[in-house]
Each structure stands twice: as structure tokens, then as C-alpha cells.
Amino acid sequence: xDDREAVARLQAGDLSGLETLVRRYQVxxxxxxxxxxxxxxxxxxxxxxxxxxxxxxxxxxxxSRPVAPYLYRIVVNTTLNMVRRERRDxxxxxxxxxxxxxxxxxxxxxxxxxxxxxLAAQIEKALAALSPRQRAxxxxxxxxxxxxxxxxxxxxxxxxxxxxLLHNARGRLRRILGEEQRP
Amino acid sequence: MNRAAFQLLDAIARQHIPxxxxxxxxxxxxxxRAPRRRVRLQAVLLLAALLLLLAGVVYAxxxxxGYWPGLGVxxxxxxxxxxxxxxxxxxAGVTVSIEKGFxxxxxxxxxxxxxxxxxxVWPTPATPLAEQPACTETPSLRLPDGHxxxxxxxxxxxxxxxLVFPPLPPKVSQAVLNLPCLWNLPPGAPRHWQFTLQFAPAxxxxxxxxxxxxxxxxxxxxxxxAPPSTPAAATNTPPFxxxxxxxxxxxxxxxRTQQSDGQRFVMLERITVTDAHGQPVTLLPPPQGFENYDxxxxxxxxxxxxxxxxxxxxEQAFQPVKPPVELAVNVGADPKPGQTWQVNKTLTLAGHxxxxxxxxxxxxxxxxxxxxxSPEVQDIAFEVEEGKxxxxxxxxxxxxREGAKFSVMETTVQFAQRPTGTIHLKFLGLTVRLPEQEASxxxxxxxxxxxxxxxxxxxxxxxxxxxxxxxCLDAAKWEExxxxxxxxxxxxxxxxxxxxxxxxxxPGLYVAHPDGSAKQRIGEGAWPALSxxxxxxxxxxxxxxxxxxxTTGTARPLPGDGYHPVWSPDGERVLFADGRAMxxxxxxxxxxxxxxxxxxxxxxxxxxxxxxxxxxxxxxxAGFHLRERDLRDGTRKDLGLTFNNKAGYAVLxxxxxxxxxxxxxxxxxxxxxAHPDGSAxxxxVASDVPVAFITAWSPDGQWLVVNTTTPMxxxxxxxxxxxxxxxxxxxxxxxxxxxxxxxxxx
Numbered sequence: 001x002d003d004r005e006a007v008a009r010l011q012a013g014d015l016s017g018l019e020t021l022v023r024r025y026q027v028x029x030x031x032x033x034x035x036x037x038x039x040x041x042x043x044x045x046x047x048x049x050x051x052x053x054x055x056x057x058x059x060x061x062x063x064s065r066p067v068a069p070y071l072y073r074i075v076v077n078t079t080l081n082m083v084r085r086e087r088r089d090x091x092x093x094x095x096x097x098x099x100x101x102x103x104x105x106x107x108x109x110x111x112x113x114x115x116x117x118x119l120a121a122q123i124e125k126a127l128a129a130l131s132p133r134q135r136a137x138x139x140x141x142x143x144x145x146x147x148x149x150x151x152x153x154x155x156x157x158x159x160x161x162x163x164x165l166l167h168n169a170r171g172r173l174r175r176i177l178g179e180e181q182r183p
Numbered sequence: 184m185n186r187a188a189f190q191l192l193d194a195i196a197r198q199h200i201p202x203x204x205x206x207x208x209x210x211x212x213x214x215x216r217a218p219r220r221r222v223r224l225q226a227v228l229l230l231a232a233l234l235l236l237l238a239g240v241v242y243a244x245x246x247x248x249g250y251w252p253g254l255g256v257x258x259x260x261x262x263x264x265x266x267x268x269x270x271x272x273x274x275a276g277v278t279v280s281i282e283k284g285f286x287x288x289x290x291x292x293x294x295x296x297x298x299x300x301x302x303x304v305w306p307t308p309a310t311p312l313a314e315q316p317a318c319t320e321t322p323s324l325r326l327p328d329g330h331x332x333x334x335x336x337x338x339x340x341x342x343x344x345x346l347v348f349p350p351l352p353p354k355v356s357q358a359v360l361n362l363p364c365l366w367n368l369p370p371g372a373p374r375h376w377q378f379t380l381q382f383a384p385a386x387x388x389x390x391x392x393x394x395x396x397x398x399x400x401x402x403x404x405x406x407x408x409a410p411p412s413t414p415a416a417a418t419n420t421p422p423f424x425x426x427x428x429x430x431x432x433x434x435x436x437x438x439r440t441q442q443s444d445g446q447r448f449v450m451l452e453r454i455t456v457t458d459a460h461g462q463p464v465t466l467l468p469p470p471q472g473f474e475n476y477d478x479x480x481x482x483x484x485x486x487x488x489x490x491x492x493x494x495x496x497x498e499q500a501f502q503p504v505k506p507p508v509e510l511a512v513n514v515g516a517d518p519k520p521g522q523t524w525q526v527n528k529t530l531t532l533a534g535h536x537x538x539x540x541x542x543x544x545x546x547x548x549x550x551x552x553x554x555x556x557s558p559e560v561q562d563i564a565f566e567v568e569e570g571k572x573x574x575x576x577x578x579x580x581x582x583x584r585e586g587a588k589f590s591v592m593e594t595t596v597q598f599a600q601r602p603t604g605t606i607h608l609k610f611l612g613l614t615v616r617l618p619e620q621e622a623s624x625x626x627x628x629x630x631x632x633x634x635x636x637x638x639x640x641x642x643x644x645x646x647x648x649x650x651x652x653x654x655c656l657d658a659a660k661w662e663e664x665x666x667x668x669x670x671x672x673x674x675x676x677x678x679x680x681x682x683x684x685x686x687x688x689x690p691g692l693y694v695a696h697p698d699g700s701a702k703q704r705i706g707e708g709a710w711p712a713l714s715x716x717x718x719x720x721x722x723x724x725x726x727x728x729x730x731x732x733x734t735t736g737t738a739r740p741l742p743g744d745g746y747h748p749v750w751s752p753d754g755e756r757v758l759f760a761d762g763r764a765m766x767x768x769x770x771x772x773x774x775x776x777x778x779x780x781x782x783x784x785x786x787x788x789x790x791x792x793x794x795x796x797x798x799x800x801x802x803x804x805a806g807f808h809l810r811e812r813d814l815r816d817g818t819r820k821d822l823g824l825t826f827n828n829k830a831g832y833a834v835l836x837x838x839x840x841x842x843x844x845x846x847x848x849x850x851x852x853x854x855x856x857a858h859p860d861g862s863a864x865x866x867x868v869a870s871d872v873p874v875a876f877i878t879a880w881s882p883d884g885q886w887l888v889v890n891t892t893t894p895m896x897x898x899x900x901x902x903x904x905x906x907x908x909x910x911x912x913x914x915x916x917x918x919x920x921x922x923x924x925x926x927x928x929x
Contacts, residue, residue, distance in 0.1 A: 012803070015211075022207045030204050031196030040199050048210050056689070056709070062852065104188040124195050142188040143196075 003067040010058045022051050025071055032072065032143055033079040036135045038128060046079040053078065072144045076136050083132040104142055249391025250428040250435075254285060254292050254345070255472030256394065261288040263385040264351065270380060275372040281360060286382055291324065291332065291348040292472075293360065293380075324348050324380075325359040332358075345471045356382050397425040397436070399624050421494055421622035422449045429484065429628060433806075435469045436492065436626075437479035452495045452619065454480055459487040463866070466847050467806030467827045481806070483825055488627040495621045499561055502533035503612040509568075510539060510608045518544040518603060533613050535560050548601040552608075554592045562614035563592065569602035654853075655913035656889065656906065658871035665904065668917045671698055674907065676882045676929045679711040679720060682922035683903075690922075692722055694733060697907065697927075699919040705731050706738065712748045712757070713928030721748050721757060730770070742773040747832075749788045751795050758788045758798050765800055767814065779812055779819070789842065790835025799842075799859065801831040809833065809842065809859055823860035832876040835859075837884040843867075843910075845876045854878060854889060856910050867910045875903075879927040885909055888924045 001009070001020045009017030026047060033043035033050075053074055054061070061070070104123060127135055140146040251257050264286045271280035277297065284293035324332040332348045351358065362376040399421045424438040440449050456464040464482045473479040482490075508530055514522075523543040529536055538555040545551040554563055656664075674697040681690035684707070692711050695702035705711070708722035708729060720731040721741075728741035728748075745759040745766065757768045758778070765778045765786045778798065779786055789799040789809065796814050799822070801807040809824035826833065826846045833844035842859055845852045854868035868874050868889050875890035889906040905924040908915045918924070 018210070019207055022210060023205070026206055027200065027202060027204055030200045030206065031193060034196050034200050035192060043200065044204075044206055044209070048206050048213065051206075051210055052213060104191065120191050120195055123191055127195075139192070143192045145189070 004063055007058060007061060007063045007067060010055065011061070011063070018051065018055055021054075021067060021071070025068060026051075028144075029072065029075045032139050033075055035127065035139045035143060036076065036079045036132050037083050038135075042082055043079065046082050047075055049082070050075040050078040069144075069146070072146075076140060076144070080132055080136055104138070248394045248426075250394055250430055250472065251285065251391050252430050253294055253471060254283060255290075255347075256475070257285060257391055258287045258289055259385065259391070262353065263287050263389075264356070264382040265385045265389065266293070267381040267383045270378045272376060272378065274376075277372045279362070279376050279378075281378050281380060284380070284382075285385070286351040288350055291351050291358075293346045293348075294471075295346065295362075322346055322363065323361045324351075325361060326352065326355055327357055331361075347475075351382065358382070392428050392430050394426050394428045395629060397427055397624060397626055399423075399425070399622055421620075422496070422498075423451070423478070423494055425492070425624070427626070427628070430470060432484050433467065433470065433481045434484055434628060435473060435479065435481045437469070437473045437476040440477040440496075450497045450499075451478055452497060454478065454495075455493045456480065456482055456486075457491045457493075459489055461491075462487075464490060465806075465825070465827060467825065483806075484628075489625040490627075491623050491625050493621060493623040495619055497619050498617045499614055500617055501564075501612055501614050502535075504532045504610045508532060508610045510610070511605050512539070512542050512608065513605045514542060514544070514550075514603060516603055518601065520544050530610065532563070532610050533615070535613055535615065537563060537610075537613070539608070544601065548598045550596055550598075550601065550606075552596065556592065556613075559616045560592075560613050561616050564611040564613070565608050566611065567596065567598075567602060568607040568609055569604075570598040570600065570606070654869045655867045655908050655910060656872055656915050657869040660915065661872045661891065661906075664906070664915060664917050668919075671916050671919070672914075674698070674881065674886065676927055677701070677713070677717060678879075678888070678905075678918075678920070678924050679705075679713050679926045679928070680905065680920050680922040680924045681709070681711065689725060692720070693922070694720065695920065697918055697920075703733065703736075705733075710746045710748060711925050712750055713926045714750050715752055715754045715928070717928040719754070721750070723748075728768075741768070741770070743768065743775060747788050749790060749798075751791050752793055753795050756795075758791065758800075760786060760788055765798075767798075778814065787831030787833070789833045790839075792839060799835055801826075801833050803831055807831045807833070809861075811859075823862075824857055824864075825861065826855070832878075834878055834880055836880045837882060841880075841884070841910075843878050843880065843887050845874065845878070852876070854887070856887070865910070867908060875923060877923060877925060879924060881907070881927050882929045885911065886927075888927060889915075890923045 001017070003021065003024075006017040006020040006024075010021070011017075029047045029050065030043050033046045034040055037043050037046065050071065054071055127138065249257050249259060257263060266281070266284035269280055269282045271278055280296050280298075282294050282296055284291065286292075322334045326332065332351075334346055334348055346360075358380050360378045360380055362378075364374055401420075422441040424441065425436060426438055427434060427436045429435075440451055454466075456466065458464050464486050467481045467483065469479045469481040510526075510528060510530060512524060512526055514524055521544065523541055525541050526539045527541075529538040531537075535557060537560065540553045540555055543551040543553075550567075556563070677694055677696050679692060679694050681692050684691050689707040689709055692705040692708050693702055694705060694713075705720055705722070706724070706729065708724040711720055711722040713720055718732065718734050720733055722729055722731070723744055723746060724740075726740060727744040729738050730741050731738040748757045748759040748768075750757055751767075755770060757770060759766055759768060765788060766775050767778055768775045779800070779802075786803070787801045787807070789801055791798055792811075797811050798814065799809060799811050802810055806825045806827045809822045809826075811820045811822055812818070813820075824833075824842055824844075826844045833842050835842055840858060841856045843854065843856050846855050852874060853866050853870040853872075854874050855864060855866050857864035867887065872889075873892050875892055877888075877890055879888040880886070881888075886907045886909050889908050891904050891906060893902045893904070903921065903923050905918045905920055905922070906915055907918060
């Protein structure tokens, strides 16, 4: 059953369509929600709620649209809302978004499992130091593969701003990498 | 996307969210607590339909093919075998029958049907989903020698479906069909079914619908976008095969996309069809059997021929640089990580100017190259002669902004040992996005197939308002009205609308005059419907039906639940749907009677005749068909109107002369009206307006609600803004209501 058929079934009241979509997208959705919230329980609750929201609005969903971006968008926003509701967005912003992006950019060049594991630990720590909203930017960009336009839409800024943000991040990355390589 | 970053993030999250994490049981449990749209007890055979795995299956153009209705495209050459007789089993009130099937050199196809004894249907509660263990096994065919053929494609609409397996070996005439998972059956019904099937050579009198080949006129492709900077290797011959077959009351056109030599990738964007008068032809879901093809469309047989079929597509082509062009960059004897060399040299590669802006030493043994090129350049293929790349590469163009003159591309190339001194970049080719192309062909069915009937040429019924020829609301007008809303004229009655509520499972329901005055909050729920006298509101809550008295502000629950209720003219009964069936509920005692069950798909209420004895509904069978059912004797009549909006949502006007409905126009939806017989069909809201399926007529039948939605940055739910449009004068106004208008009463 492809997505379109699953949506058509769901729009017809056939819950097998929902089950298909849940089982197809839940793991990535759960991981995205976890990366934003840092808590498995909250991630599970957010993903359940996100799928239920999709289900409740499915009769108005245009089946010609791709499902995954729409679903992931609901997941990110639902997670952010839940985090906010539980006042979990008060973490100190000890690390800038650009620094976290710089660490992620290193992923392209690391070799070997040990180095990769070290970098993963660094990134996890960096993520923990970000606010949920900042983590959502990372998740949208690097985990859900949203385009600049989608990110701009999701963040409520222009695409030009996104380009500048990314450009700045790259510049900072170069500086950080250059500094790190020095003895 | 940065694949390595993705993998790292995934690895981090995987420590907490394992691969087998499953929240569906919790979701199912939450749905059970709120069984608003629970599927009732039709037996639904869930077959884990696989995505198209038939990439290697190619039906050669020009080969003798035929279409077997309901089964698919058959290649009779090379020994066609058919199921000798239908096979059926009945257990615990459920009957599963394998009705027909064939095996040719390409595939084995079987069609099944499931039915449930009527005493198992409504109001017996469905088996709770949470009690149904997940079943991931797929159907298979077991051969006499013990080998099994796994289903490679399957699915259907539930009560009927189609299974595709690999071809049977030449001498095999018997196989056991294994159906491991039947879903949503009555309590106690078995889920696992097996059937022994016998196949025999096709009888000589087996007739198949003939398939005809259609060819494009020569040199029909034309670019529709801005021309590239140099002549592009655009396709002169449209890269599509086109075949046609007449089946039932439909013409189905289908074919393949020819990707040629691997140097060119074709992306079909859209297919549109217009009739002999230039009017858009509604495209309907094709019947089963064409899923293996790259594209397939269907339309009703009663269109005015010849039709014009227009393909729009885009291609990305690899354009080699011949001879390869080289560029030397001196990075010195000891490049330091982070060190950058501004190059800013422009080359002409395959006719496209490409600038190497900079080179930077990155990481331990890598260089990052930054290019600038015109937006049509998608990728640059190059190599560094002095060092063998061990990773990275692939320029991955940044998507150009609308109207941008250049796009910037970055790529990092990892070397085993970073070359130093003068390095030479050898450019091999570019991947270039070609302008969108378009090609059309005109086609009439071969002689002997049905010709246009009255439906496409009928004049409006006597006394009907004269249709206005032009579309009433398009995107430009919609945006203009949103930006500068004109004063709202006096509009009759009151509206019920719903608003999404953050953190709530169901939307809030409100009743107000069209100008927003006298607003009342009713509660939380879905599918609100105003009674004919405007004094009651029926809606669905998490606990089932709720009937609110708008005059007293009180509400009382009614037994059962469902969706899309439509009040009878006398206000004593309600027509509603639930899954694949439609019912009438008597409000005074809650008694429910089954009106009809969809055979191949859902049925959706549309309206009542004034006599209160006949109901209109839409049934999905290769597109939605408007039908009428007489509640007194159960007789059914096809009224003629067909449309395609997946949900089957349509609304009958108060004078019964018009039906409003969303319909597929190309790839998006527009809002139309037509007489119930399908005549005087007219587009009211163009498909470039983001219109919702749900609409409503004003009590005087002069206005239509047009619900529009706008995606909002950072919001899960789009902003919803209803409009009213007079389809006869084309007057249009945005309403000062935020939400979606579900109904309009006196």
C-alpha cells in the first residue's frame, strides 16, 4: 500500500491506512521528536498526537501532496508545543546553533568508528545545550532533510535569512575546524 | 541533505528509540477511546501492498496486449492461463472468494472479494484494533513442488482487491493461495485463509478489451520555460508511450516514461486533457490493472472527442565537456586546514559559464570547492588529476531563488593524501535542468467505441440560472479579496464552523451569522450539521453523536456515531456515513437503518430529495458516481454526475437542481457545480485556489461556501479562511470567520 492509497483508505474511514502510515514513518518521527525533546516518553506522546492530528484532518488532506513532509512538520511542531507546555524550553543556550552545525558538518569528514563515536557524543552534548527550538532547526535541516524553503516556512523567516544563516554557519565552521586543527 | 550528519543524528536517537519502536497500539487505543470514525464491521482484507516492484517488467509497445476488466493488462502471447473456476470459503460469517485470475508470461493476477453476513454488520461493535496483533506477512502462492511465489503487488479497496504474483512456471496448473491476514473481521472470525486454485489454458472464446497504441505527431515537444543559455538537448520526440483502452464507461490511457540512455532523467509533471471545445476533462481514478505503468489516467467515455492530451515534463540531462577542460590552482606546498584560495576563474563548460570561486583546505585531507553557475546547472562533474578522491564530491546545487541569476555550489572532496602544489581540476560534464517541455496529441477512440452522449452537450435544465461562463474565483482574485475584503452584503441564516484548538483532540464548534455576529460556542466535535429549521446542531464527539438545541443551549447524546450527517427535509432523520456504509438514523429513538454499502469503495451522503424518501449519495467505483436510493423500496438510480475528489464530498442545492463538488483539475482540486445528471458542469473556483473539499449551499441556494486554506509558517495547521461565492453572478466575498464552515442553515 503506497502513501496515496493509505491516505485514500483513511479518508474512507479505513484505519488500515493509518496503521500503514504509522508503521512506515513512526521510527523517524520518534527519533526526530526525541532529538528535539530529549525525552523518549515525550517523543512517544508527541508522535502519537501528531498522527492523531493527521488522522483527524485527513479528510481535508489533499492526497496528491506527499505525506511525509506534512507528517514530519506536524511531528516537529507538536513536539515543540509539548515541550513548551511542560516548560522545558528554558535551557540555557550555552552553545550557538552555528557551533552545533559546525560539529554536524564534521560528520562528512570523520573516519573510523571511534572518531565517529566521539563526534556523536559531542553532538549529543551540543544538542542538549540548545533550546528545543534550536534543536528543531537542526532536526529539520539535518535529520528530516527539509529544503531551505520548507525551513523558511517552518521557521517563519525568509529564504534569504535561511541562506544567510547557513552561510554564516559555514564560515564559522571553517574557522572552528581551522582552529581545531592547530596544535 | 548531509548524509553523514543524518547518520550521526540517527545513531544518537537510535540509542533511545530502537528500530522496532511501535506506537501504533497506543494510537489505536486512543482511537478506540474516541471511536469517531471507527471502521465498522465490513470485512477489510488488509494486504500489505508492496510498492511497485515491477520495474523490470516491461510490456513491449506494439505487442499484442489486451485488458481484462478488473484484472489488468494481459499479454496473451506465450501461453495465457486462467483460473478454471471461482473458489470461495465461508467461515464464521465471513465469505472470501477468489473470483477470477490469470497467469501470463509476466505475472499471475488474482481478484478476491470479501463479504460479511448481514447480521454481523452494524451495530455489532468492531473488534478493537488493539486486540488485533500486527500482521506483516504477505500473501503467497505455494506451488506443488513446495516453492512459493511472494506477492509483489497487491491491494484494493477492501471488499474487493487484486493480487499480483510472479508468473507461474510453464507446467504448473495448481497452486495454493495463502492469505495470512484478514483484518477487521467479526470477533472469532479466522484471519488466515488458504485456497487451492486450478489454472487451465485460456479458452479460445476469451475476449479482452483491445488496447490501441497512440503516437505523438512528429516534433511536438516545445519548451515552456526560459530558454537555456545554450541550445539544450531537449527531447524532440516526447519520451512517453501512450496506449488506450475502453472499459466500462471509461477510457483509460496509460504508458511508460522512456528514460533513454541513462544520460537523461525525465520527470513527468502533469497530464491534462481537454475536450473538443477546449474544456477541461475530469480525470478519474483508473480501474485496477494499470498500476505497473509509469502513468495512467482515465476519463468518462461521454466527453466530446477529439480530446487533446497534454504532457508537461522536465528533464535533467548530462552534458559532457568535450574535450575536457582543465583549470590549474596552486595551493602551495603546505596547505593548512582552513586556508582558502580565492580563484574566481570563469570557464565555459558545455556552453554554460561556471566560476570556481574558491578552494579551501578542509579537514585532514580534503579540499572544499565553491562554484557559481547559472541556475539551470544542477551538478558539475570534475576530478582532480593529482589525487584520487576517496570520499565526498557531488556538488549538489543550492536551489536557486526564484529569478536568481546564479546558484552557488559547494563540494568537499576527500583524498587519501591531499595533493599539494599546483592541482588540476579536469571538468568532465554538467548536469543541466532543461526547460519544462510540453507536447500534445489529439485523440479520438477507434470506430465502434461509444461516442459522446447527451451528458457533455446537454443544455441546462429549464428554469435554471444561466451559468456564467468564466471561473468565479481564481488565485489572483482570491489574493486580491484577502488583501482588500469588500464589504459583505447581507447574507441569510447562520453558519456552523469549526476551529482547530491547540492541545485539543477535536476542533471547537461555533455557530454565527455569516458576518460573525451572534457567535455561539457549541462544544468540541466534528461533522456538525444544522437542522433544516436552524434550531439544532448534530455533531460527532469523542463519545459519539451529540444533539445541541441552539435555542436553549443544551445538548444531549444520541446513540452511535458516524460522520457527514445530512438532515432530512422534515428534520426527523439524518443520513450519515461510517466507513463503507451509509445509514439513516431516526432522531426520536436513535433507530438506525442501513441504506447501502459501497462495493468497491466508500459511499458518501450528498443530500435528500424534498419528498424525504430518496437520498443522493456518491459511490466510489473508478471515480465517484452520484446515485439516488429510494428508501421505500431500495431501488437505485445512477444520476449521471461523476467526479473525483477522493473524499466523495458533494452537496445538493436546496432546490435540488445543482450539486457542488470539488473535482480534480489536472493535479489539484477546483470547486464545480453541475446538475445531478452531470450536465451544465462548470468550474466555479479554479484549482490554483487552495480550496477544501467541504462546501455548503446557502439556504436560498444562491451562495456557495468556499473554504480556503493557507499554510502558515511554523504552524501545524494552515490558516483557514472561508469565502462565499455566488456561482451564478460570480460575486465573491471573504467571510470574517476564522475556521472552516461546515454548514449553512436558516
